[in-house]
Amino acid sequence: MGIPSSRDLLATCVWAAVTLAAVAVSDSLFLRTILGAPIVFLVSGHAVLRAIGIRTTSVSEHLAYAVGTSLAIGIAGGFALNTAGFLGPPGWAIWFCAITIGAALVADSRSDAPDLPPWPGPVRVRFWQGAAIVLALLLATGAYALAVRDETTYRQFSYTELWMLPPAGDRPGRLTVGLRSAETQTHRFDVEITIDGRLSAVFRSLTIAPGETWARQIPVPVSATSQRAEARLYRPDDHRLYRSVSTLVPRT
Amino acid sequence: MTRAHLTAATGTNPLQTGVQFVSAVIGPDLHGGSSDAPTRPVSCEWIAALCLTAAMALLLVVAGHAAGRRSNDMAPLLFWSGVVLLVVPISLRTGWPRVARGERLFLLFLLAEALFYCKAVYSPTSFIGHDEFLHWVAADDLLTARRLFLSNPLLPIGPAYPALEILTTAIVDLTGLSLFAAGTLLLVILKGTFVAGLFLFYEKLSGSPRTSAIACLVYMGCTTFAVFEAMFSYESLGVVLCVLAIAVEVASRDLDGRPRLRALGLIALLLGALAVTHHLSAAFAAIYFGALAGFEALRRGPMQIEARFAVGATALLAIALPFLWMEAHGNLLTGYLGPVIEGGFRTLLGKIMGAPTPRSEHLGPPAQPLGMRLTTMVAILLLALGLATGFFRSLATTAPSSARAGWRPIQDILRRRWRDGRILLLTLLAFGFPISVAFRLTSAGWEIGNRMGTFVFIAVGLVVAVSIVHFWQGREPRGWRLIGPAIALSVIVMGGVTSSALDPIRGPYRVAADQQSVEPMGIETALWTKQWLAAGNRFTADRVNRLLLASYGRQDVRVKIAAGVDTARLFEAETLGPDDFWALARSDIDFLLVDLRLCTAPPVLGFYFEPWQVQQGKPLSSDMLLKFDDIKGITRIYDNGWIVIYDVRGLHGNS
Incomplete structure (x- = not known):
């Protein structure tokens, strides 16, 4: 015997309205996820299933169909909102709210709507069983956190980036030279900049820590022909040319 | 008996x-009877114990990945002991007789989500699979432009199937989650829904939760279940909609009147969504429903007009909707799938006929550890055994109930008398399994075999489950009849994991190995381009760096320099010849990215740029890659010791 109630329809309407309000006024990630994810995955589909009048025989069947229907509604929404030029947070909130409330009203007006499937009987969970399940959840979450930490901290390659960019529209007559360290320890560097082979600027003993960025804008002389600028990076510890980059300075 | x-x-x-x-x-x-033996109530002891076991297994898997990153010898031991600890106990319990339906379903969810977890912790902070990058870029474009059908040079057919991107961006917009978090949440829900849909489908078809649970476990032995269908890719969504559509259809087979019409409405909704989601899943649905309608038309015996109409209407929708969608958006499918299918069939037929081996086959498959290969082979043998012992039994389950002795059921089916055309169709579809294995033995046909597996295993699951329930175990299994098939099921699921990826353990950087080539240095270089060059510059690079530039760097990446000039040709030449020089000069490419790590080893997948590149398997040298240093008009604007970016705008006077 199913559940012959329409309270679920009222709940879906309230859920949809609250989600719409949350998207309109709140930036809270937590609140919007708690409200928004179920409406994309379940609530709207449940309302449409009830409106169509699909009879399901178990909760698992009803949930699976509701998720599938929600996905289909979301996909249809994408095309509808694209046509309306309204693909954005307010558009999505209005779409799901309108579909959910509209479907709930249709479902409520039906005289031959099938009942909801019966809920399975209560399962007796002992304390240790509950504790084991909670412990399992904590272990899995902790393991994921460890994986995230390992992913973000482990680096196979250590290196130093050197770059030189030509003058751009917002900085005419100026080259950009930059340096960023992804080494494992702090290093000292010398940078030499030449324009058409002539020394233009030198920066000695730049101390760059891992993760640190150093960048400068270098003025270039006005010229009727394009010039070739070059930046060389040396390690003073071993007097080695470490990196070399270049760019073209367009004629002015 | x-x-x-x-x-x-x-x-x-x-x-x-x-x-x-x-x-x-x-x-x-x-021998298994027509219905399950009475079951015991849900056992919370088992559920709690298995949850704890699964959690410990996942911890071992994470430790395996961490050790793998550092090339530690313990990595395989940690990872595979975790996978065994995860798969074996849950498989044993799920396939065990007399277990409650709800418990079986919960354990299937647990196993499916835990396998997804194993895939997720490979790269826990971002998408990493080749196909994932393609859809990530499309979703990012949709979020930026707020428009559908934007072109995607990395996946030209992608804009015609934007459902995955639509749903992901809907979640992002409603919740404020990042694209990765929203995509992962969607995949978690899809995995659970897929297992539920598959379980319901098998259950309605066989009338037995036990057969259904075993069939779901067998499906998990599919090569695409653990990784490919867990990717942020349109197939992951397509296969869920497809399974739900066939599950709703089978559940509505005994309805008539308005309830049947309503079910047809839901099927139409799901098929409509499927048509715009994924071409191959939609094609499978069309084949399935079309063949089902054919079988129902062939069937002798009483059948209501209404039922015939419903099956026919479903077939019509399943065939017409994808076709109409394809026509509305230009037929890109032929150009996308045609060469793959043609090449695969040609190679397979050539192998059978003893024709000379084509060039693509000289590379050989990338090597896997022996243990993984053995597990996969044993799993395939067990599946073959299950199919051999389950084929006629599966057919017999749909024979008229009065004719179940000896070969009479098969004679009845040959006389076109059966109770359910779905079982007949699926049993015949199981023949696709050996064909898919044969395709996987060739490099050119591997893709076909792999994709076929996703759908063929729906049939394989049913036939092998019937074999286990009605032959290997029977109604009251004891001793080896109880243990043997349960262990075989665990091996089959393990085979699904071992065949899911070249190396499922995270390891150090490898050359041209797709996800094994993605690491922080390449990512940070791509991020540098976005920060210092701004987004939207026209870049070209090798296959992996192209993905990183398009996703992290938001650059406009190109697979070809110009019409008929592939990227590979530009990079693989010892010197830049006049033709290539002029092609580059006349192109609209702004920057070239060169990764010198490509010179350190041969490509793992056999190619650096694209599968169709001319000089497959030939190693690159640093001279080939650094030849641009000496070209007037090209400047080296970025260098980190391994990765170099060349500015080629000077060639076409934009600089």
């Missing part, structure tokens, strides 16, 4: 004995 047959055979000639033995093994006798 098997024993009775064998006893009766004593005293007859050896040929007759042999025939009787084979008949007893592969014949259509059903």
Whole structure:
């Protein structure tokens, strides 16, 4: 015997309205996820299933169909909102709210709507069983956190980036030279900049820590022909040319 | 019953004995009864214990990945002990007789989500699979432009199937989650829904939760289940909609009147969504429903007009909707799938006929550890055994109930008398399994075999489950009949994991190995381009760096320099010849990215740029890659010791 109630329809309407309000006024990630994810995955589909009048025989069947229907509604929404030029947070909130409330009203007006499937009987969970399940959840979450930490901290390659960019529209007559360290320890560097082979600027003993960025804008002389600028990076510890980059300075 | 047959055979000639033995093994006798034995209530002891076991297994898997990153020898031991600890206990319990339906379903969810977890912790902070990058870029474009159908040079057919991107961006917009978090949440829900849909489908078809649970476990032995269908890719969504559509259809088979019409409405909704989601899943649905309508038309015996109409209407929708969608958006499918299918069939047929081996086959498959290969092979053998012993039994389950003795059920089916065309269709579809394995033995056909597996395993699951329930275990299994098939199921699921990826353990950087080539240095270089060059510059690079530039760097990446000039040709030449120089000069490419790590080893997948590149397998040298240093008009604007970016705008006077 199913559940012959329409309270679920009222709940879906309230859920949809609250989600719409949350998207309109709140930036809270937590609140919007708690409200928004179920409406994309379940609530709207449940309302449409009830409106169509699909009879399901178990909760698992009803949930699976509701998720599938929600996905289909979301996909249809994408095309509808694209046509309306309204693909954005307010558009999505209005779409799901309108579909959910509209479907709930249709479902409520039906005289031959099938009942909801019966809920399975209560399962007796002992304390240790509950504790084991909670412990399992904590272990899995902790393991994921460890994986995230390992992913973000482990680096196979250590290196130093050197770059030189030509003058751009917002900085005419100026080259950009930059340096960023992804080494494992702090290093000292010398940078030499030449324009058409002539020394233009030198920066000695730049101390760059891992993760640190150093960048400068270098003025270039006005010229009727394009010039070739070059930046060389040396390690003073071993007097080695470490990196070399270049760019073209367009004629002015 | 098997024993009775064998006893009766004593005293007859050896040929007759042999025939009787084979008949007893592969014949259509059903020993498992038509319904499950009474079950016990849901066992919370088992659920709690298995949750804890699964969590410990996942911890081992994470430790395996961490060790793998550092090239530690313990990595395989940690990872695979975790996978065994995860798969074996849950598989054993799920396939066990007399377990409650709800418990079986919960354990299937647990296993499916835990396998997804194993895939997720490979790269826990971002998408990493080749196909994932393609859809990530499309979703990012959709979020930026707020428009559908934007071109995607990395996946030209992608804009015609934007459903995955639509749903992901809907979640992002409603919740404020990042694209990765929203995509992962969507995949978690899809995995659970897929297992639920598959379970319901098998359950309605077989009338037995036990058969259904075993069939779902067998499906998890599919090569695409653990990784490919867990990717942020349109197939992950397509296969869920497809399974839900066939599950709703089978659930509505006994309805009539308005309830059947309503079910048809839901199927139409799901098929409509499927048509715009994924071409191959939609094609499978069209084949399935079309063939089902054909079988129902062929079937003799009483059948209501209404039922015939419903099956016919479903077939019409399943065939017409994808076709109309394809026509509305230009037929890109032929150009996208055509060469793959043609190449695969040509290679396979050539192999069968003894034709000379094509160039693509000289590379050979990338090597896997022996243990993984052995597990996959044993799993394939077990599946083959299950199919051999389940084929006629599966057919017998749909024979008219009055004809279940000896080969009579099969005779009835040959006379076009069956109860459910779906079982007949799926049993015949299981023949696709050996074909998919044959395709996977060739490099050119591997893709076809892999994609076929996703759908063929729906049929394989049913046939092997019938074999286990009605032959290997029977109604009251004890001793080896109880343990043996349960262990075989675990091996089949393990085979799904071992065949899911070249190396499922995270390891150090490898050359041209797709996800194994993605690491922080390449990512940070791509991020540098976005920060210092701004987004939207036209870049070209090798296959992996192209993905990183398009996703992290938001650059406009190109697969070709110009019409008919592939990227590979530009990079693989010893010197830049006049043709390539002029092609580059006349192109609109702004920057070239060169990764010198490509010179350190041969490409793992056999190519650095694209599968169709000319010089497959030939190693690159640093001279080839650094030849741009000496070209007037090209400047080296970025260098980190491994990765170099060249500015080629000077060639076409934009600088």
